[in-house]
Amino acid sequence: MNPKDLATTAVNTWCPGCGNFSILNAMRMVLAQLDDEGYPIENVVLVSGIGCHAKIVDYMNVNSFYSIHGRTLPVATALKLANPDLKVICFSGDGDSLAEGLDHLIFAAKRNIDVTLILHDNRVYGLTTGQYTPTSPQGFKGKSTPEGAVEHPMNPLELMLVSGASYIARGYSHGIEQLQKLFKRAILHKGFSFVDVLQVCVSYNNLYESYNKWTYTVEGNDATSFEEAQKIIRSWNYDSSEAAIPLGKFYEIDAPRFDQAFAQHAQHAPNLWERDSKIKELLENFI
Numbered sequence: 001m002n003p004k005d006l007a008t009t010a011v012n013t014w015c016p017g018c019g020n021f022s023i024l025n026a027m028r029m030v031l032a033q034l035d036d037e038g039y040p041i042e043n044v045v046l047v048s049g050i051g052c053h054a055k056i057v058d059y060m061n062v063n064s065f066y067s068i069h070g071r072t073l074p075v076a077t078a079l080k081l082a083n084p085d086l087k088v089i090c091f092s093g094d095g096d097s098l099a100e101g102l103d104h105l106i107f108a109a110k111r112n113i114d115v116t117l118i119l120h121d122n123r124v125y126g127l128t129t130g131q132y133t134p135t136s137p138q139g140f141k142g143k144s145t146p147e148g149a150v151e152h153p154m155n156p157l158e159l160m161l162v163s164g165a166s167y168i169a170r171g172y173s174h175g176i177e178q179l180q181k182l183f184k185r186a187i188l189h190k191g192f193s194f195v196d197v198l199q200v201c202v203s204y205n206n207l208y209e210s211y212n213k214w215t216y217t218v219e220g221n222d223a224t225s226f227e228e229a230q231k232i233i234r235s236w237n238y239d240s241s242e243a244a245i246p247l248g249k250f251y252e253i254d255a256p257r258f259d260q261a262f263a264q265h266a267q268h269a270p271n272l273w274e275r276d277s278k279i280k281e282l283l284e285n286f287i
């Protein structure tokens with residue numbers, strides 16, 4: 001399949017230079033490749049949140065579900081449980097998944113459900129024009145914090161590690177080849193896979209210069225080691241200090257999954273007709 005076959009006729013409204021373009025192009029390439037390798041595109045479903053990132057599903061000719069702010073994961077969970085053959089990929093923003101939808105993110109990791117979440121982490125609310133988010137650095141000046149944000153940023157990768165995610169990686173929108181590798185591995189991984197993409201928002205938080213200077217790719221790390229992953233992840237805490245920012249795959253383990261356990265459980269669940277007639281009987285008695 002040619003990645004161009006996954007384009008749509010929707011007019012792209014992202015700002016010129018936005019890091020979302022790299023995520024879009026990398027994902028189109030990966031999905032086209034996977035289709036050639038036996039993972040048919042009709043078995044892929046994309047789920048988006050709300051924000052600039054969410055428009056990505058308008059620009060990909062793939063089955064998709066435009067959800068609501070912070071709610072990609074409940075939709076993705078339902079899709080995966082209803083049809084375990086699907087590859088379900090969420091596109092979410094840092095505001096979307098780390099603020100409003102944080103509880104869903106933690107539980108998806110805890111359950112280790114076989115779903116992928118790509119975080120367009122521009123460290124700002126882009127669509128609503130520049131408010132601070134949980135990953136904005138302390139001192140960030142935006143529409144809601146003209147004097148600078150008072151809070152310290154959170155490290156979403158550390159949160160994912162302790163919550164139970166079984167694949168954790170970080171990419172940068174300036175490195176499309178690395179994004180392709182990380183996305184492909186995340187989609188093929190069996191379990192909850194989380195890819196944090198340092199996606200530059202040129203309009204409200206342009207960090208290109210800083211990322212170009214400070215990012216590097218980790219090599220030779222043992223991705224099966226919790227302690228090693230934690231050390232790498234903690235080496236940069238999303239603050240504005242001059243510290244090296246690691247990119248790459250930090251963690252990947254094989255762990256029991258919610259979707260597996262659910263399928264086994266569902267086999268023993270009472271027959272749906274039986275359950276419906278019992279509910280009907282109860283309701284009739286009640287009325």
Ligand SMILES: Cc1ncc(C[n+]2csc(CCOP(=O)(O)OP(=O)(O)O)c2C)c(N)n1
Pocket residue numbers: 049050051052053054068069092093094095096097100120122124125126127128133
């Ligand atoms: C329930 C709900 N709360 C708030 C909003 C307003 N809203 C729309 S987009 C957005 C910000 C999105 O920021 P982020 O998730 O970081 O994505 P980005 O636009 O940066 O890609 C907000 C707060 C909304 N649409 N729905």
Ligand code: SF4
Pocket residue numbers: 013014015017018019020052053122126127200201202203204
């Ligand atoms: S506001 Fe920022 S995130 Fe949104 S399209 Fe423009 S550059 Fe991209």
